[in-house]
Amino acid sequence: MKDASPEIKLLIVSTVVALVFAVVGIFWGLAVDSRTVVFDGMYSFVSVLLSLGSIVIVRKITLGESERFPFGRAALEPILVVFRSLVLIGFFVSSGISAVFDLMHGGTATAFGPALMFSSLSVLACAGMVIYLDRGSRHAASDLLRAERDQWRGDTLLSFGVTLGFLGGMVCRRMGWDNWVSFIDPSMVLIAIACFLPWPTISLLKSAREMITMAPPPDVLAQLEPGIEVLCDEYGFSEKRVYLLKIGRELRLEVNFLHAPDDAPSVRAMDVLRDKVLHLAHQVSSMAWVNVSITSDRKWL
Secondary structure, eight states, rough: OOOOHHHHHEEEHHHHHHHHHHHHHHHHHHHHHHHHHHHHHHHHHHHHHHHHHHHHHHHHTTTOOOOSSOSTOOOOOHHHHHHHHHHHHHHHHHHHHHHHHHHTTTTOOHHHHHHHHHHHHHHHHHHHHHHHHHHHHHHHHHHHHHHHHHHHHHHHHHHHHHHHHHHHHHHHHHHOOOHHHHHHHHHHHHHHHHHTTHHHHHHHHHHHHHHOOOOOOOHHHHHHHHHHHHHHHHHSSSSEEEEEEEETTTEEEEEEOOOOOOSSSOOHHHHHHHHHHHHHTTTTTTTEEEHHHEEGGGGOO
């Protein structure tokens, strides 16, 4: 089983940084009466809870198979991604309702100077976390790390948009457009939510497909197909059928080959064939479950 300590380290760093942002953001936002900064802090707090769940799940996945989990625990990963996506979508919806309520009641009076200071620092820190997690996720086929990175990417966009909004608010105040200034803060919350929603929605749909064991994207099979065709030619198989699933970071591959009944391969040859198919699977995912069978009857393909 692959060592998950680098992945857990990345998640722990993300959790600690998100916790700092959550505490600072909530108190700073309340102090300057900015719903947007409070929203940013609450988003970070939700991220902390979800990241803690990710750390627990990664530890569970690396335990491998057991009597209770004969096929391992890889299915826990898409379940958690679906859960965290639903939590984020629910958080966005409730925050959006609150922002609409503020707009209907005249907006909010925000101290743009201090709020601008926080949002500017937030842009730099969030962008740094995106780069940090992006580099780490390249070496780990982890949907959890990618979801974590996407959360920080969304927070970066939020902070950047908020910074522009606060600058606009200061300009409006200088221009004497005070009637519009109070609507800027809740409006930015709604804009941020609109920008955020695609990431958890895409993650939700992708992981839901894995939970109900739908076929993976065509590009996954495309990585395996040429190698399997080579094996067909090498062993003289007349036909083959491939069954493929991707559940979290684990690839589940079954390949059935059709062979002439009077020329059955030896057990040793079949084991060599299985090793070659497993090698192909490992080029797609470091965690792979492979089953290879040879039959002379097409109904077993």
